[in-house]
Protein backbone atom coordinates (compact mmCIF):
# COMPACT_ATOMS: atom_id res chain seq x y z
CA UNK A 515 0.00 0.00 0.00
CA UNK A 516 1.11 3.52 -0.62
CA UNK A 517 0.23 7.16 -0.29
CA UNK A 518 0.55 9.59 -3.14
CA UNK A 519 1.91 13.08 -3.50
CA UNK A 520 1.44 15.44 -6.43
CA UNK A 521 3.79 18.41 -6.33
CA UNK A 522 3.15 21.31 -8.73
CA UNK A 523 2.20 18.83 -11.43
CA UNK A 524 1.63 20.41 -14.83
CA UNK A 525 0.76 19.14 -18.26
CA UNK A 526 0.98 20.89 -21.59
CA UNK A 527 -0.12 19.49 -24.92
CA UNK A 528 1.79 21.66 -27.37
CA UNK A 529 1.07 25.24 -26.35
CA UNK A 530 -2.00 24.36 -24.34
CA UNK A 531 -1.67 23.93 -20.60
CA UNK A 532 -4.31 21.42 -19.49
CA UNK A 533 -3.03 20.85 -15.93
CA UNK A 534 -1.89 24.11 -14.42
CA UNK A 535 -0.05 23.09 -11.27
CA UNK A 536 -1.73 20.56 -9.00
CA UNK A 537 -0.61 19.96 -5.40
CA UNK A 538 -2.22 17.12 -3.50
CA UNK A 539 -1.23 14.73 -0.73
CA UNK A 540 -3.19 11.51 -0.46
CA UNK A 541 -2.66 9.43 2.67
CA UNK A 542 -2.07 5.70 2.49
CA UNK A 543 -5.47 3.99 2.35
CA UNK A 544 -7.44 7.11 1.49
CA UNK A 545 -10.30 7.13 -1.03
CA UNK A 546 -10.06 10.37 -3.01
CA UNK A 547 -12.62 11.26 -5.66
CA UNK A 548 -11.92 13.71 -8.51
CA UNK A 549 -14.89 15.60 -9.93
CA UNK A 550 -15.08 18.41 -12.46
CA UNK A 551 -16.49 19.27 -15.85
CA UNK A 552 -15.65 17.34 -18.97
CA UNK A 553 -12.25 18.40 -20.29
CA UNK A 554 -10.96 19.81 -16.96
CA UNK A 555 -8.09 17.29 -16.92
CA UNK A 556 -9.26 14.46 -14.66
CA UNK A 557 -8.15 11.68 -17.01
CA UNK A 558 -4.90 13.44 -17.86
CA UNK A 559 -4.07 13.67 -14.16
CA UNK A 560 -4.79 9.96 -13.62
CA UNK A 561 -2.76 9.06 -16.68
CA UNK A 562 0.19 11.04 -15.35
CA UNK A 563 -0.05 9.27 -11.99
CA UNK A 564 -0.13 5.94 -13.82
CA UNK A 565 2.82 6.98 -15.99
CA UNK A 566 0.83 6.67 -19.23
CA UNK A 567 1.40 10.37 -19.83
CA UNK A 568 4.58 12.31 -19.05
CA UNK A 569 4.41 15.30 -16.71
CA UNK A 570 5.51 18.60 -18.24
CA UNK A 571 6.52 19.89 -14.82
CA UNK A 572 6.41 18.93 -11.14
CA UNK A 573 6.93 15.68 -9.26
CA UNK A 574 4.84 12.61 -8.47
CA UNK A 575 5.65 10.52 -5.39
CA UNK A 576 4.15 7.13 -4.64
CA UNK A 577 4.82 5.66 -1.21
CA UNK A 578 7.36 8.45 -0.73
CA UNK A 579 9.30 7.41 -3.85
CA UNK A 580 9.73 9.85 -6.71
CA UNK A 581 8.27 8.06 -9.73
CA UNK A 582 8.07 11.07 -12.06
CA UNK A 583 10.45 9.48 -14.55
CA UNK A 584 9.62 5.90 -13.75
CA UNK A 585 8.11 3.29 -16.06
CA UNK A 586 4.35 2.66 -15.62
CA UNK A 587 5.00 -1.01 -14.89
CA UNK A 588 7.28 -0.14 -11.96
CA UNK A 589 4.97 2.31 -10.20
CA UNK A 590 2.85 -0.25 -8.37
CA UNK A 591 -0.35 1.22 -9.76
CA UNK A 592 -3.34 -0.33 -11.48
CA UNK A 593 -5.92 1.59 -13.48
CA UNK A 594 -9.52 0.65 -14.26
CA UNK A 595 -11.15 2.40 -17.20
CA UNK A 596 -14.70 3.12 -18.27
CA UNK A 597 -14.30 0.85 -21.27
CA UNK A 598 -12.99 -2.38 -19.90
CA UNK A 599 -11.38 -4.09 -22.87
CA UNK A 600 -11.53 -7.76 -21.96
CA UNK A 601 -10.12 -10.33 -24.37
CA UNK A 602 -13.23 -11.97 -25.89
CA UNK A 603 -11.57 -15.31 -26.67
CA UNK A 604 -10.15 -15.75 -23.15
CA UNK A 605 -11.97 -16.98 -20.07
CA UNK A 606 -12.61 -14.80 -17.04
CA UNK A 607 -9.72 -16.51 -15.23
CA UNK A 608 -7.31 -15.92 -18.12
CA UNK A 609 -8.42 -12.32 -18.50
CA UNK A 610 -7.84 -11.66 -14.80
CA UNK A 611 -4.48 -13.40 -14.74
CA UNK A 612 -3.24 -11.72 -17.91
CA UNK A 613 -1.13 -8.97 -16.25
CA UNK A 614 0.69 -11.65 -14.24
CA UNK A 615 1.08 -13.78 -17.36
CA UNK A 616 2.71 -10.79 -19.06
CA UNK A 617 4.99 -10.33 -16.06
CA UNK A 618 5.94 -14.03 -16.42
CA UNK A 619 4.85 -14.95 -12.92
CA UNK A 620 4.73 -18.66 -12.04
CA UNK A 621 1.46 -20.46 -12.78
CA UNK A 622 0.78 -21.34 -9.11
CA UNK A 623 1.02 -17.69 -8.17
CA UNK A 624 -1.27 -16.63 -11.02
CA UNK A 625 -3.87 -19.27 -10.09
CA UNK A 626 -3.74 -18.29 -6.43
CA UNK A 627 -4.10 -14.55 -7.06
CA UNK A 628 -6.88 -15.04 -9.59
CA UNK A 629 -8.74 -17.23 -7.08
CA UNK A 630 -8.30 -14.58 -4.36
CA UNK A 631 -9.53 -11.79 -6.63
CA UNK A 632 -12.47 -13.91 -7.80
CA UNK A 633 -13.47 -14.49 -4.18
CA UNK A 634 -13.34 -10.79 -3.34
CA UNK A 635 -15.41 -9.96 -6.43
CA UNK A 636 -17.85 -12.89 -6.17
CA UNK A 637 -16.73 -14.23 -9.54
CA UNK A 638 -15.78 -17.74 -8.43
CA UNK A 639 -18.64 -19.33 -10.38
CA UNK A 640 -17.73 -17.48 -13.57
CA UNK A 641 -14.01 -18.19 -13.93
CA UNK A 642 -14.51 -20.55 -16.88
CA UNK A 643 -16.85 -18.28 -18.82
CA UNK A 644 -16.10 -15.98 -21.74
CA UNK A 645 -16.79 -12.24 -21.40
CA UNK A 646 -19.81 -12.41 -23.76
CA UNK A 647 -21.49 -14.78 -21.28
CA UNK A 648 -21.37 -12.14 -18.53
CA UNK A 649 -23.50 -9.14 -17.62
CA UNK A 650 -22.05 -5.63 -17.85
CA UNK A 651 -21.50 -5.51 -14.11
CA UNK A 652 -19.74 -8.87 -14.10
CA UNK A 653 -17.48 -7.74 -16.95
CA UNK A 654 -16.52 -4.63 -15.06
CA UNK A 655 -15.79 -6.82 -12.02
CA UNK A 656 -13.42 -8.87 -14.20
CA UNK A 657 -11.68 -5.65 -15.22
CA UNK A 658 -11.33 -4.74 -11.54
CA UNK A 659 -10.07 -8.27 -10.86
CA UNK A 660 -7.37 -7.75 -13.45
CA UNK A 661 -6.25 -4.75 -11.40
CA UNK A 662 -6.48 -6.56 -8.06
CA UNK A 663 -4.20 -9.46 -9.07
CA UNK A 664 -1.36 -6.99 -9.46
CA UNK A 665 -1.70 -6.00 -5.79
CA UNK A 666 -1.09 -2.37 -6.58
CA UNK A 667 -0.20 0.21 -3.93
CA UNK A 668 -2.71 2.57 -5.53
CA UNK A 669 -5.84 1.94 -7.60
CA UNK A 670 -6.89 4.51 -10.19
CA UNK A 671 -10.47 4.42 -11.47
CA UNK A 672 -11.49 6.57 -14.44
CA UNK A 673 -15.29 6.71 -14.48
CA UNK A 674 -15.46 2.93 -14.14
CA UNK A 675 -19.25 2.75 -13.85
CA UNK A 676 -20.30 5.27 -16.51
CA UNK A 677 -21.21 2.59 -19.03
CA UNK A 678 -23.48 0.66 -16.68
CA UNK A 679 -27.20 1.18 -16.22
CA UNK A 680 -28.45 2.93 -13.08
CA UNK A 681 -29.23 -0.20 -11.09
CA UNK A 682 -25.88 -1.86 -11.79
CA UNK A 683 -24.12 1.37 -11.00
CA UNK A 684 -25.57 1.39 -7.49
CA UNK A 685 -24.63 -2.27 -7.00
CA UNK A 686 -21.07 -1.73 -8.25
CA UNK A 687 -20.67 1.41 -6.17
CA UNK A 688 -21.41 -0.65 -3.07
CA UNK A 689 -18.94 -3.30 -4.26
CA UNK A 690 -16.21 -0.75 -4.75
CA UNK A 691 -16.79 0.61 -1.24
CA UNK A 692 -16.53 -2.96 0.09
CA UNK A 693 -13.39 -3.56 -1.98
CA UNK A 694 -11.78 -0.51 -0.42
CA UNK A 695 -12.74 -1.68 3.05
CA UNK A 696 -11.38 -5.17 2.44
CA UNK A 697 -8.13 -4.22 0.72
CA UNK A 698 -7.51 -0.89 2.46
CA UNK A 699 -5.60 0.25 -0.62
CA UNK A 700 -5.33 3.90 -1.65
CA UNK A 701 -7.88 4.69 -4.34
CA UNK A 702 -8.23 7.66 -6.68
CA UNK A 703 -11.59 7.65 -8.39
CA UNK A 704 -12.95 9.90 -11.14
CA UNK A 705 -16.69 10.22 -11.52
CA UNK A 706 -19.46 12.43 -12.89
CA UNK A 707 -21.89 11.03 -10.37
CA UNK A 708 -22.46 13.17 -7.29
CA UNK A 709 -23.83 10.27 -5.24
CA UNK A 710 -20.78 8.13 -6.08
CA UNK A 711 -18.55 10.99 -5.01
CA UNK A 712 -20.45 11.64 -1.77
CA UNK A 713 -20.67 8.00 -0.70
CA UNK A 714 -17.22 6.72 -1.72
CA UNK A 715 -14.89 9.59 -0.94
CA UNK A 716 -12.95 10.28 2.20
CA UNK A 717 -12.08 13.53 0.38
CA UNK A 718 -13.37 15.07 -2.81
CA UNK A 719 -11.15 17.10 -5.12
CA UNK A 720 -13.05 19.54 -7.33
CA UNK A 721 -11.09 20.33 -10.49
CA UNK A 722 -11.69 23.26 -12.79
CA UNK A 723 -9.70 23.92 -15.95
CA UNK A 724 -6.68 21.93 -14.79
CA UNK A 725 -6.50 23.32 -11.27
CA UNK A 726 -7.88 22.31 -7.90
CA UNK A 727 -10.84 24.51 -7.01
CA UNK A 728 -11.51 23.00 -3.58
CA UNK A 729 -10.61 19.88 -1.59
CA UNK A 730 -12.50 18.56 1.40
CA UNK A 731 -14.52 15.86 3.04
CA UNK A 732 -17.83 15.26 1.24
CA UNK A 733 -19.99 16.88 3.91
CA UNK A 734 -17.63 19.83 4.18
CA UNK A 735 -17.99 20.57 0.46
CA UNK A 736 -21.69 19.82 0.52
CA UNK A 737 -22.48 22.14 3.39
CA UNK A 738 -19.85 24.77 2.86
CA UNK A 739 -18.73 25.04 -0.79
CA UNK A 740 -16.27 27.88 -1.46
CA UNK A 741 -18.24 29.08 -4.46
CA UNK A 742 -21.09 28.36 -6.82
CA UNK A 743 -18.86 26.27 -9.09
CA UNK A 744 -18.15 23.80 -6.28
CA UNK A 745 -21.78 23.93 -5.20
CA UNK A 746 -22.77 23.00 -8.75
CA UNK A 747 -20.88 19.72 -8.42
CA UNK A 748 -21.29 18.82 -4.79
CA UNK A 749 -23.20 21.47 -2.90
CA UNK A 750 -26.73 21.09 -1.62
CA UNK A 751 -29.38 22.34 -4.02
CA UNK A 752 -30.54 25.82 -3.06
Ligand code: ADP
Pocket residue numbers: 527532550551552553554555556557558559
Ligand atom coordinates in the same frame (compact mmCIF):
# COMPACT_ATOMS: atom_id res chain seq x y z
P1 ADP B 1 -11.47 15.00 -18.47
O1 ADP B 1 -11.03 13.62 -18.21
O2 ADP B 1 -11.59 15.84 -17.24
O3 ADP B 1 -12.73 15.08 -19.28
P2 ADP B 1 -9.06 15.12 -20.08
O4 ADP B 1 -7.98 14.91 -19.10
O5 ADP B 1 -9.47 13.99 -20.94
O6 ADP B 1 -10.35 15.73 -19.33
O7 ADP B 1 -8.66 16.32 -21.04
C1 ADP B 1 -8.21 17.57 -20.55
C2 ADP B 1 -7.87 18.46 -21.72
O8 ADP B 1 -6.71 17.98 -22.35
C3 ADP B 1 -8.96 18.53 -22.77
O9 ADP B 1 -9.02 19.83 -23.25
C4 ADP B 1 -8.45 17.57 -23.83
O10 ADP B 1 -8.93 17.93 -25.09
C5 ADP B 1 -6.96 17.75 -23.72
N1 ADP B 1 -6.21 16.55 -24.12
C6 ADP B 1 -6.28 15.34 -23.51
N2 ADP B 1 -5.43 14.46 -24.09
C7 ADP B 1 -4.81 15.14 -25.10
C8 ADP B 1 -3.81 14.80 -26.08
N3 ADP B 1 -3.27 13.57 -26.12
N4 ADP B 1 -3.43 15.76 -26.94
C9 ADP B 1 -3.94 17.00 -26.88
N5 ADP B 1 -4.88 17.40 -26.00
C10 ADP B 1 -5.31 16.48 -25.10
Ligand code: MG
Pocket residue numbers: 556557558672
Ligand atom coordinates in the same frame (compact mmCIF):
# COMPACT_ATOMS: atom_id res chain seq x y z
MG1 MG C 1 -11.94 11.77 -18.63
